[in-house]
Amino acid sequence: xxxxxxxxxxxxxxxxxxxxxxxxxxxxxxxxxxxxxxxxxxxxxxxxxxxxxxxxxxxxxxxxxxxxxxxxxxxxxxxxxxxxxxxxxxxxxxxxxxxxxxxxxxxxxxxxxxxxxxxxxxxxxxxxxxxxxxxxxxxxxxxxxxxxxxxxxxxxxxxxxxxxxxxxxxxxxxxxxxxxxxxxxxxxxxxxxxxxxxxxxxxxxxxxxxxxxxxxxxxxxxxxx
Amino acid sequence: xxxxxxxxxxxxxxxxxxxxxxxxxxxxxxxxxxxxxxxxxxxxxxxxxxxxxxxxxxxxxxxxxxxxxxxxxxxxxxxxxxxxxxxxxxxxxxxxxxxxxxxxxxxxxxxxxxxxxxxxxxxxxxxxxxxxxxxxxxxxxxxxxxxxxxxxxxxxxxxxxxxxxxxxxxxxxxxxxxxxxxxxxxxxxxxxxxxxxxxxxxxxxxxxxxxxxxxxxxxxxxxxx
Numbered sequence: 001x002x003x004x005x006x007x008x009x010x011x012x013x014x015x016x017x018x019x020x021x022x023x024x025x026x027x028x029x030x031x032x033x034x035x036x037x038x039x040x041x042x043x044x045x046x047x048x049x050x051x052x053x054x055x056x057x058x059x060x061x062x063x064x065x066x067x068x069x070x071x072x073x074x075x076x077x078x079x080x081x082x083x084x085x086x087x088x089x090x091x092x093x094x095x096x097x098x099x100x101x102x103x104x105x106x107x108x109x110x111x112x113x114x115x116x117x118x119x120x121x122x123x124x125x126x127x128x129x130x131x132x133x134x135x136x137x138x139x140x141x142x143x144x145x146x147x148x149x150x151x152x153x154x155x156x157x158x159x160x161x162x163x164x165x166x167x168x169x170x171x172x173x174x175x176x177x178x179x180x181x182x183x184x185x186x187x188x189x190x191x192x193x194x195x196x197x198x199x200x201x202x203x204x205x206x207x208x209x210x211x212x213x214x215x216x217x218x219x220x221x222x223x224x225x
Numbered sequence: 226x227x228x229x230x231x232x233x234x235x236x237x238x239x240x241x242x243x244x245x246x247x248x249x250x251x252x253x254x255x256x257x258x259x260x261x262x263x264x265x266x267x268x269x270x271x272x273x274x275x276x277x278x279x280x281x282x283x284x285x286x287x288x289x290x291x292x293x294x295x296x297x298x299x300x301x302x303x304x305x306x307x308x309x310x311x312x313x314x315x316x317x318x319x320x321x322x323x324x325x326x327x328x329x330x331x332x333x334x335x336x337x338x339x340x341x342x343x344x345x346x347x348x349x350x351x352x353x354x355x356x357x358x359x360x361x362x363x364x365x366x367x368x369x370x371x372x373x374x375x376x377x378x379x380x381x382x383x384x385x386x387x388x389x390x391x392x393x394x395x396x397x398x399x400x401x402x403x404x405x406x407x408x409x410x411x412x413x414x415x416x417x418x419x420x421x422x423x424x425x426x427x428x429x430x431x432x433x434x435x436x437x438x439x440x441x442x443x444x445x446x447x448x449x450x
Contacts (some may be wrong), residue, residue: 073432098434132434135433208359210358214323219433221447225396
């Protein structure tokens, strides 16, 4: 059964109209015909089973048969400085979405080399990974925002950095707190001190030197377990 | 300092000759001159600090100044069916090498769509990731071998599959045992039964449907912790 992402889907709706792009995909590309079953998910827990009622190439209409609301999955918030290479952010997002990421915030740090990310492209990747992994929640994508602003909004959490200092292990972390991952050049000493003073705990992530996206991935699996 | 991979390096050697390709890279690309410091690692724990003594474009000679032997890192053996798309295997290997993978075996399963992998290309990726992450051990790459042969060689371990059945959690796994990851179409029922009968434990990997390489990554982080 084909699945469409329907962010504006409402519980109790009797019919749903696909957007122009989706109608084209449904009728022209997938060649679906009246009576075909189609699944809708809104990325906020709602899953609906529908039947294609009007196979219009621009304004297809689906009739809702039944719907299920899936409970929210545990919080899992990673805040990372974007990597220089967009591919690395993209695959991290794909993997983390499959695993259960609920929020990804991009941080602007002193040593950030990339200040902008294509949020629209990333949202498409998250939607595809959500559908592929049969999740019903789309991770929220935010930022980029400055690290100091993030610390004001989220005064406690975890972070990894490469300087010496007291660090806790990767196990037993609370998934209600965000995990910060710095840029390729690491957090600056000023940033490390700001995070520690705010109430962040430094985490010893590996015996080896990790790339930014590998660190983000380890942080994700640590918050999962 | 530049690092070269020197698999034939011996402890106690006084000089080391770079291969023709490495000599060219060292002298022509990096434009290193006599007296330049160069690090050698053999991928089996040995790290040597050397000085470029003869900057020959085909047969450069390094003089060893000192060497350190690094203890073996914990075993971490993943055996996976290669994914259809080679890119996905490649990035898995890069990430897992950074994290501490010690052995990767490729499995041939009933539902395997890919039967061959370019081991030479994968070895280059592992070498680059080893250098990047400052590890001193190169993961061993093996296979592809048939699942039934693998089970004979390794009669116990862990595996993930998508069918119903008794499964243990992802935490508390012993890293001395291999973790098997099936192909895109999952292990067949015959294979699942063969693994269970041999002495493998099925592991509940996620509430969501994971891609092969995402499952391999979760297995890797589970054996790490």
